[in-house]
Amino acid sequence: MKKKFKMENLDCANCAAKMEAAINKINGVKEATVSFMTQRLVIEADDDRFDEIVKEAAAVCKKVDADCQVLI
16 A cells, blocks of 8 residues: 655655654565655555554654654
8 A cells, every 4th residue: 555645844855864764664565755955754555454553654654753644
């Protein structure tokens, strides 16, 4: 499954790169991209764990940048 999510308050490209690297390490993630320019997160991951993976990804984003939110 592949889905796009809007992000709010993503402050810099460096934060986006850190988020992307961390999300790609989550078990079950096939590919994840975080775009600072478009403020979007794209996740391709296993269907059976997708909701759980999205929650983990949102937590990772919050850890890197406390103001950033993934709109699920």
